[in-house]
Amino acid sequence: MLQVKHVTKTFRRGKHIVNALAAVDLTVSKGEFLTILGPSGCGKTTLLHMLGGFEFPTTGSVEIEGKPIAGPGRDRGMVFQEAMLFPWRTARANVAWPLEVAGTPWRQAHARADELLAMVGLERFGNAYPGELSGGMRQRAALARTLAMEPSVLLMDEPFGALDAQTREVMQEELTRLWQTSGLTVVFITHDINEAIFLGDRVVVMGASPGRVVEDCVIELERPRSSETKADPRILAYRSHLWEVLRRESAKSAPAMAGAGQ
Numbered sequence: 001m002l003q004v005k006h007v008t009k010t011f012r013r014g015k016h017i018v019n020a021l022a023a024v025d026l027t028v029s030k031g032e033f034l035t036i037l038g039p040s041g042c043g044k045t046t047l048l049h050m051l052g053g054f055e056f057p058t059t060g061s062v063e064i065e066g067k068p069i070a071g072p073g074r075d076r077g078m079v080f081q082e083a084m085l086f087p088w089r090t091a092r093a094n095v096a097w098p099l100e101v102a103g104t105p106w107r108q109a110h111a112r113a114d115e116l117l118a119m120v121g122l123e124r125f126g127n128a129y130p131g132e133l134s135g136g137m138r139q140r141a142a143l144a145r146t147l148a149m150e151p152s153v154l155l156m157d158e159p160f161g162a163l164d165a166q167t168r169e170v171m172q173e174e175l176t177r178l179w180q181t182s183g184l185t186v187v188f189i190t191h192d193i194n195e196a197i198f199l200g201d202r203v204v205v206m207g208a209s210p211g212r213v214v215e216d217c218v219i220e221l222e223r224p225r226s227s228e229t230k231a232d233p234r235i236l237a238y239r240s241h242l243w244e245v246l247r248r249e250s251a252k253s254a255p256a257m258a259g260a261g262q
């Protein structure tokens with residue numbers, strides 16, 4: 001579904017050249033849930049932005065279904081750490097917005113928005129404004145808005161990073177449920193090892209300076225996964241392995257990851 005082939009990325013910052021990515025190779029299969037871990041600054045967001053079509057490789061190529069990604073497209077939806085909803089629109093109107101922009105008649109767009117809000121557990125909050133919703137609810141609404149475009153790929157950049165631990169757990173379980181019934185391909189960035197293992201079919205670890213893939217670990221936990229999965233003893237083994245890789249990579253780069261995931 002997605003192919004990253006020998007991708008490098010350099011940025012110019014004043015007189016300096018920043019080597020953000022070095023020869024990254026990555027394949028994501030159709031319907032796969034891939035999670036990406038890595039120390040701060042290793043290029044995770046840069047890579048995700050390339051998949052989204054917001055950044056382009058300096059060398060190498062990024063492809064979707066065999067075609068080079070030339071820019072953003074409706075086939076790829078992005079979800080960020082902050083929900084970024086329009087504060088002056090209700091939850092329903094926020095979710096309906098991309099449909100309205102695409103020319104869907106108002107009544108139809110709002111009816112579809114209600115279906116999507118129900119899908120993310122917000123059926124009773126269609127008339128609420130973002131300021132009246134909790135962080136978790138706002139993130140659900142943002143997810144519903146992205147799903148309104150019927151993407152085949154969901155690109156998620158630490159979408160639960162700003163949520164409290166309990167809400168985060170609920171969101172993880174709901175996302176796996178939603179993903180399982182949707183056939184979506186998901187690329188999900190996180191700093192949380194447990195989250196990466198619980199959600200992912202595969203966990204890719206990136207190393208820094210410059211960014212590259214240093215580990216590609218298949219997570220052989222059965223689906224569907226639920227809160228009970230989180231007590232599976234195999235998670236401990238994955239966790240200690242990935243933690244070791246991350247510790248090694250973090251030591252080579254910024255101290256920002258120190259203590260993360262403990």
Ligand SMILES: Nc1ncnc2c1ncn2[C@@H]1O[C@H](COP(=O)(O)OP(=O)(O)OP(=O)(O)O)[C@@H](O)[C@H]1O
Nearest residue numbers: 011012013018020039040041042043044045046047
């Ligand atoms: N537009 C830009 N101009 C200059 N440098 C950039 C730009 N975007 C990213 N960088 C640099 O590229 C490197 C990778 O950044 P990126 O945001 O992709 O890392 P990250 O792994 O997502 O970090 P974090 O986990 O902290 O979000 C960093 O050194 C960053 O400063």
